[in-house]
Amino acid sequence: MNEPKKISKLEILIIEDNKADLDLINILLAESINSSFNYDLTSAKTLKKGFSLLNKKKFDIILLDLFLPDSEGLESLRQTYKRETNIPIIVLTGLNDVNLGRKAVRLGAQDYLVKGDINENQLIQSIFHSIERKDTIQIKQKLANNLKAKESRLRKIIEMNADAILIINENGKVRFINPAAKRMFGREENDFINQYFGYPIPGDDKVEIEIIQKNGNIKYAEMKLVKIQWEEEDAHLLSLRDITEHRKFEMLLQESEKKYRELFEKSPYPILILNKKGIIVDGNSNLTKLLNEKKRNIINHPFYETALKPMEILELFPLNEENLEKSSLPDPTELKIFLDDEKLLWLNLNFSLIELKKEKLIHVLIEDITNIKRSKEEVRKLEKTLHEMNSLIEYAPLAIFLMHPNGKILRANLEAKQLFKYRESELLNQYIFDLIDTNSLKKAKEHYEEEIYDEMGNNKIEVKIKSKNGDLIHVEITSTILKIADNYVIQSFISDITKRKNYERNREALLDQLIKSLEFKSKFLATMSHDLRTPLNAIVGFSSLLLDGAYGDLNEAQNDYLEDIYTAAEHLTGLIDSILDFSKIEAGKFELNFQEFSLNKIIKQVHSTLKPLYKKKDLYFKIEGIDEEITLYADPLRIKQIFYNLLDNAIKFTEEGGIILKIEEKMNCWEFQIIDTGIGIAQEDYEVVFREFGRVEKDLRKDVSGSGIGLALTKRVVYQHGGDIWFNSTEGKGSTFFFTIPKKNEFHK
Numbered sequence: 001m002n003e004p005k006k007i008s009k010l011e012i013l014i015i016e017d018n019k020a021d022l023d024l025i026n027i028l029l030a031e032s033i034n035s036s037f038n039y040d041l042t043s044a045k046t047l048k049k050g051f052s053l054l055n056k057k058k059f060d061i062i063l064l065d066l067f068l069p070d071s072e073g074l075e076s077l078r079q080t081y082k083r084e085t086n087i088p089i090i091v092l093t094g095l096n097d098v099n100l101g102r103k104a105v106r107l108g109a110q111d112y113l114v115k116g117d118i119n120e121n122q123l124i125q126s127i128f129h130s131i132e133r134k135d136t137i138q139i140k141q142k143l144a145n146n147l148k149a150k151e152s153r154l155r156k157i158i159e160m161n162a163d164a165i166l167i168i169n170e171n172g173k174v175r176f177i178n179p180a181a182k183r184m185f186g187r188e189e190n191d192f193i194n195q196y197f198g199y200p201i202p203g204d205d206k207v208e209i210e211i212i213q214k215n216g217n218i219k220y221a222e223m224k225l226v227k228i229q230w231e232e233e234d235a236h237l238l239s240l241r242d243i244t245e246h247r248k249f250e251m252l253l254q255e256s257e258k259k260y261r262e263l264f265e266k267s268p269y270p271i272l273i274l275n276k277k278g279i280i281v282d283g284n285s286n287l288t289k290l291l292n293e294k295k296r297n298i299i300n301h302p303f304y305e306t307a308l309k310p311m312e313i314l315e316l317f318p319l320n321e322e323n324l325e326k327s328s329l330p331d332p333t334e335l336k337i338f339l340d341d342e343k344l345l346w347l348n349l350n351f352s353l354i355e356l357k358k359e360k361l362i363h364v365l366i367e368d369i370t371n372i373k374r375s376k377e378e379v380r381k382l383e384k385t386l387h388e389m390n391s392l393i394e395y396a397p398l399a400i401f402l403m404h405p406n407g408k409i410l411r412a413n414l415e416a417k418q419l420f421k422y423r424e425s426e427l428l429n430q431y432i433f434d435l436i437d438t439n440s441l442k443k444a445k446e447h448y449e450e451e452i453y454d455e456m457g458n459n460k461i462e463v464k465i466k467s468k469n470g471d472l473i474h475v476e477i478t479s480t481i482l483k484i485a486d487n488y489v490i491q492s493f494i495s496d497i498t499k500r501k502n503y504e505r506n507r508e509a510l511l512d513q514l515i516k517s518l519e520f521k522s523k524f525l526a527t528m529s530h531d532l533r534t535p536l537n538a539i540v541g542f543s544s545l546l547l548d549g550a551y552g553d554l555n556e557a558q559n560d561y562l563e564d565i566y567t568a569a570e571h572l573t574g575l576i577d578s579i580l581d582f583s584k585i586e587a588g589k590f591e592l593n594f595q596e597f598s599l600n601k602i603i604k605q606v607h608s609t610l611k612p613l614y615k616k617k618d619l620y621f622k623i624e625g626i627d628e629e630i631t632l633y634a635d636p637l638r639i640k641q642i643f644y645n646l647l648d649n650a651i652k653f654t655e656e657g658g659i660i661l662k663i664e665e666k667m668n669c670w671e672f673q674i675i676d677t678g679i680g681i682a683q684e685d686y687e688v689v690f691r692e693f694g695r696v697e698k699d700l701r702k703d704v705s706g707s708g709i710g711l712a713l714t715k716r717v718v719y720q721h722g723g724d725i726w727f728n729s730t731e732g733k734g735s736t737f738f739f740t741i742p743k744k745n746e747f748h749k
């Protein structure tokens with residue numbers, strides 16, 4: 001047996017009118033007494049008496065006989081129960097009243113005992129059980145009451161809540177809806193209770209829903225969910241906050257943002273939006289057009305990575321991020337930037353501060369002032385030009401008049417004043433015709449009144465003018481019509497041609513003289529050469545006969561002198577031949593005897609003639625590029641002459657090494673190179689080489705014989721063939737002379 005809660009002394013009230021039964025109970029209690037159990041038994045004979053005892057004292061248990069003088073049967077229990085609900089009641093019944101006992105228990109009694117059929121243990125057990133059971137019931141009831149109170153409090157709270165609240169069970173059906181929710185949805189309780197909710201149920205995060213009310217109005221709500229127990233089942237509490245106003249405002253904001261965007265995009269000006277770090281956050285289409293860049297190449301890039309780099313000089317960044325204020329922005333600024341293709345742009349930048357999505361940004365409105373700048377620049381240049389023109393006119397070494405179309409002088413420059421010997425003020429009051437000699441007047445009138453208006457006509461005349469002191473001066477006047485600020489003005493340049501006129505008069509005489517002297521020169525050269533050649537031929541011929549021993553033996557001295565005479569005469573003959581050739585060329589009488597011939601043969605001849613010369617000096621002589629037979633179309637004698645001259649020079653001016661003759665076939669010609677390892681030619685002497693009678697008269701060359709006519713003639717001969725000749729040379733290292741002879745088909749088409 002579980003002992004009931006510790007009661008120091010069990011107070012028992014017994015309502016029993018039968019004395020014997022009362023005594024029996026007393027005895028049974030007394031017999032069951034043990035150390036832990038102490039009791040006090042109070043008895044009443046009537047219900048009324050019992051009730052009054054209940055008022056006076058606190059009892060732990062009531063033993064109730066159902067048949068009393070003032071009440072009978074179950075009525076006694078009902079009465080007692082009505083009077084006292086907290087104290088457990090045990091009903092005492094007679095032996096034949098067991099059914100009644102059971103009924104009493106059903107009505108709320110804790111137990112029943114059958115009088116005459118109980119022992120002490122049963123009594124005590126029943127008493128304790130009853131007390132215990134009553135306690136449990138009372139606790140339960142209390143709990144139940146508490147719960148009810150709580151639930152109703154929660155319900156109250158929910159009902160009073162300003163937020164709309166719905167409770168939905170696990171199956172998604174609505175179990176409860178508060179008035180705020182009814183208002184929010186614009187519907188009645190019946191529209192919800194035990195119906196499916198019909199909106200998505202959020203997870204852990206809030207969701208926004210759009211509600212269409214019964215009357216068609218639209219509301220926006222933010223909904224969140226908590227799990228609760230509702231009427232002893234798992235449920236969701238949905239609370240909804242009305243965000244309609246907020247949403248409307250947001251939409252308005254979006255709308256205004258859209259409008260702003262439209263303005264931004266459609267602005268006729270390029271616009272740039274920068275954040276505080278100088279990153280380009282936006283730019284309209286005019287900006288991308290201006291910079292000639294794709295939008296993606298500039299957005300999200302720092303401005304200094306784009307063509308806008310020169311903005312650095314504005315010291316706009318880094319901006320103090322907190323203190324980004326209007327006052328920290330620069331004033332409108334003109335800036336020069338260069339695009340990728342070197343194109344220059346002049347921009348005027350206007351800065352302002354804007355706030356987009358709570359971020360402070362710099363709005364840069366850009367004006368492209370390149371054209372304005374350029375035209376300003378042009379005006380400036382024009383002014384400068386005009387200014388320069390003015391001084392040009394004023395100080396021109398030529399008399400200049402600006403005149404009205406009727407001939408009145410509007411402006412005269414310094415030279416004009418000097419030419420006419422008038423002061424400016426005097427000139428400005430005159431007409432051009434007053435200054436022209438009467439004999440030239442007709443010509444001048446035609447010029448100024450007709451010719452200058454005829455675009456195809458002559459704008460120049462030669463006339464005589466009168467200066468202030470009466471001198472007649474021969475001048476040439478050149479006139480044009482100018483349009484200056486919508487007015488026509490005649491501009492005349494007047495140059496003194498007295499000298500030219502004199503010269504022209506003399507020129508013909510000079511020309512005559514020149515021609516005569518040239519003719520004389522040619523004739524002189526031809527006859528002189530001829531006259532010189534005849535005695536020279538005699539000298540060469542006879543000295544050679546003598547040397548050959550045709551007139552007897554010579555002694556040694558005779559032989560030596562004769563050899564000298566012979567060599568000198570030969571040299572002179574060559575020289576005279578060259579001079580003769582020259583005079584022929586100058587007189588246009590030099591003719592080439594073109595024919596096909598073997599180059600190999602010619603080179604062989606030249607080679608064998610020169611052999612003694614280079615052998616004597618111990619030089620090598622190589623010929624390259626003539627493995628096959630080459631046919632040239634040229635004058636063979638002249639070609640031989642060219643080779644002789646060049647190779648002879650090469651040998652003459654080379655002391656060590658040797659000479660290479662190289663032949664190369666080119667597209668349209670044959671190219672010949674005469675390469676030597678000789679003394680070379682200094683740069684400053686280059687121009688001497690091909691000059692007639694030109695010789696480099698220094699160092700070793702002084703002792704080398706020559707007249708300086710060989711190369712001058714060679715050049716003419718090459719030219720006559722339609723070829724070219726040139727050289728390159730390094731002093732001390734050697735020279736290479738090049739010449740070309742065209743192939744037959746090219747030169748003789």
Ligand code: ADP
Pocket residue numbers: 645649650653676678679680681688689690694695696697701705706707708709710711712735
């Ligand atoms: P010259 O009869 O004096 O050789 P050229 O007309 O043939 O007259 O040559 C003119 C000058 O050019 C020569 O006097 C010499 O100074 C220079 N010259 C010509 N060929 C060579 C060469 N191969 N090397 C160095 N100097 C040369």
